[in-house]
Amino acid sequence: MKFCSSCGHEVSLTVPSGDNRPRYVCAHCETIHYQNPNVVAGVIAEYEDRILLCKRAINPQIGKWTLPAGFLENRETVMQGAAREAMEEANAELADMQLFSVISIPHISQVYMMYRAQLVDGKASAGPESEDVGLYAEADIPWDEIAFPVVVESLKLYYEDIKNGGFRVHYGDIVKHDDMRLEVKRY
């Protein structure tokens, strides 16, 4: 951020009075421009013993497989966001949506919120951001071609719940250390 989005003057990074961290502040119109994490809403959509994966047609991680997920939009609920992403990326209609996981990824300032849902009639097809979509049984999940660590973690939690005989709401963090190593924390 270089310019004030309200008045167009240059901003500077400074700690506002009464605050405890630097913000982009406009000296001209006195607007403080806060920047905050984004929510990513997604879904594990089930049909019989298989789940829906999408092959990414866009970067980052073009050609890799992922769960339908994307940035929550203003004026929608997290559940609506997850359903919208399933429709946009896989033309997938969902039923019986249940919150499944909440995972903070602080180094990219994102909070992933995944639902679990039924894929209506098992029907899905590639939307504009997907090269392909598919229904995968656990044994066929392309673990080495999954786009993002948070998707790997979500799928692990899902299959662990199945083995344990029931679903619950999971929460945790994926933290990047100074040596670039990712640590998955579960609570």
Added chain:
Amino acid sequence: MKFCSSCGHEVSLTVPSGDNRPRYVCAHCETIHYQNPNVVAGVIAEYEDRILLCKRAINPQIGKWTLPAGFLENRETVMQGAAREAMEEANAELADMQLFSVISIPHISQVYMMYRAQLVDGKASAGPESEDVGLYAEADIPWDEIAFPVVVESLKLYYEDIKNGGFRVHYGDIVKHDDMRLEVKRY
């Protein structure tokens, strides 16, 4: 938003190619400025049979009571955000934090994520954004002086869980209808 924060030229509200909703777009440097919901992280901090409430020293709802909560900051986890808010607003140290509720409020583009935690040593005092803090038993909660509907709903869920003999992760929405009526949805 009137001006591009990257280059300072005027922006216009237009649907970018490949998108399906209006965004602020800069015709000069071609930056698309996305605006997305904020996460509010907060906590129900317990000490014996009482919970911590804060009397707001700032607007909105100055003088009303609330749970410690505030906007999640970049590069922090939701749990860290909730702990930070408890410290900032009530000098409260927390232990044993557990995710309690996730409530979307689409008309203000916010997602509230409340934890439940132990208030260490039962110690709390007013931070700069609080006029007062207090530990309240259920019978003494000032229900008519609670700052926000999402706080009322969080407290209701909490006392319902206590009556039901156990806590779980709740999720739902608070939706504002055209006639201004608020509807609480639980899933």
